[in-house]
Amino acid sequence: MSGWTVARLVARTKESDTARTLHLQVPGWPGHLAGQHIDVRLTADDGYQAVRSYSLSAPADGDQVAISVQPAPYGEVSPYLVEEFPEGADIEVRGPLGGWFVWRPDRTEPVLLVAGGSGVAPLVAMLRARLALPDGPAFRLVYSLRRPQERWFGDSLDALDGRSDVAVDYAYTREAAPGATRPVGRVRQEDLLIDGFTPAQRPLCFVCGPTAFVEHCADILVALGHRPDRVRTERFG
Amino acid sequence: MAALTPGFRARRRAPGDRLPPGQFTTEGFPVLSAGPTPVVGTDRWELTLTTETGDRRSWTWSRLMALPQDDLTTDLHCVTRWSKFDTRWGGVSLDVLLEGVDTHATYAWIESYGGYTTNLPLADLRDGKAWIAHTYDGRPLPAEHGGPARLLVPHLYLWKSAKWISGIQLRLTDQQGFWESLGYHDYGDPWREQRTWGD
Structure with missing residues (x-):
């Protein structure tokens, strides 16, 4: 759909103390690929709009x-x-948008996801799209966040416990979870050098987060030997 | 129909005639790139201009810096909906690079270090509308913003202003670049909100 359409907020669920997921019902939604985004348009009583x-x-x-x-x-x-x-209540939406930072379920190579903070959102969409398949490539999410209570999508990520083909590693930068052995700090080379996801295995890498985080992690991946055209990035802030 | 975003109020209304439709202003300078930031040293930097007949001219960094330089202040509009007012740039006008070039081309195909491409009409590079920019806010342009040098075409959405530019090919026919082939508009005029195919 290329124009604006009216969507309804059907539920709002909690991701952390401050973040929320908004569940929108969009009549006629054509479906989307994991990693795509939508535009939302808000209208004030005086007609002012923000997108x-x-x-x-x-x-x-x-x-x-x-x-x-x-x-x-x-x-x-x-x-x-x-x-x-x-x-x-209603809100206008437009989409789905974006055709590059997406994972298509017919891809067969391993997928390495590197998330910084709320940059985890499109990457968890990819991970969930993989989990919807009966069988598929190995997925690994490296999730960098300040402290455990800021984690989003906790129930979905905890449900991966015990799986080896789809898994998550946490890289806490300020305060670690109880029992975590990784020293607190920003993502390092060894955090992204993972069996099954080395350059030799030619994984598809997706990196999303604040600009400085993405620059840092994408540089590490290229330095490790991943081809730059196998590292897709999305930056914000 | 239920109420549309009830209780929503404007908090940062921008001056009406400077902000294209659907944009909001930012004080920061967000970065949007599809992949890792390529590292291009000025010692091996080169920009090549190729005409439709295969005639080539190229500039090393020192040759580019020896050309007449412009300082300009302009507004930027990114298709991801941020606009940034009064950005200050230094660079070389495309009019300088295109001076005396014998061409009947109507399109330009832009290539970058790292593989990025974009396309636009050649007319949009002429008449003081486009630069090879190497200085931002009085300092060398940082790599994540396209340094050492990027194309700057501020009257179009910013994805046309290719970071890390390495080549300009003048062509008789149009061909879609990276984002243009992934759903973004072929021309990208912010004032007509030409964001995606069909706009």
Whole structure:
């Protein structure tokens, strides 16, 4: 769909103390690829409009889609979406958008996902799309976040416990989870040098997060020997 | 129909005639790139201009810096909906590079270090509308923003302003570049909101 269409907020679920996932019902939704985003358009009583882009954080569930939002301090749109926008109310959306930072379920090579903070949203959409398949390539998510209580999608990620083909590693930068053995700190080369996902195995790498994080991690992946055209990036901030 | 975003209020209304439709202003300088940032030293940097007949001219870094230089202040508009006002750049006008070039081409195909490509009409590179920019806010352009040098075509969405530019091919026919072949608009005029195919 190329134009704007009206969607309804059917539920809002908690991802962390501050972040929320908005579940939107979009009549006629054509489906989307994991990693794509939508534009949302908000309208004030006086006709003023604001538009923002958000990654879709899950595969489509019929005509329902999900975006996950971290409220930005003093932000115009994100605090409204997280705290005020009432369930049952409408919002305009446009999409799905984006054709590069996507994972297609017919791909067969291993997939290495590297997330910084709320950059995990499109990567978890890819991971969930993989989990929807009975069989598929190995997936590994390296999830960098400040502290355990800031983790998003906890239930989905905890459900991976015991699996070896789809797994998650956490890289805490300020405060580690109890029992974690990795020293606290930013992502290092050894965090991204993972059996099954080395350059020799030619994985497809997706990196998403704040600009400085993406620059840092993409540089590590290239230095490890991954071909630059196998490293897809999405930056924000 | 239920209420549309009830209770939503403007918090950062921008001056009306400077902000294209659907954009918001940012004080930061976001980075949008499809892959890792290539590292290109000025010692091995080169820009090549090729015409439709195969005539080539090229500039090393020192030759580029020896050309007449422009300082300009302009607004930037990214298709991801941020606009940034009053950005300050230094660079060489494409009019300087195209001076005396014998061509009947109507399109330009832009290539970058790292493999990025984009396309635009040659007319959009002429008449003081485009630069090879190497300086941002008085300092060498950082690599993540396209340094050592990027194309700057501020009247089009910013994906046309190819970072890490390495070549300009003048062509008789149009061919879609990287984002253009992935769903983005062939021309990309922010004032007409030409974001994606069909806009």
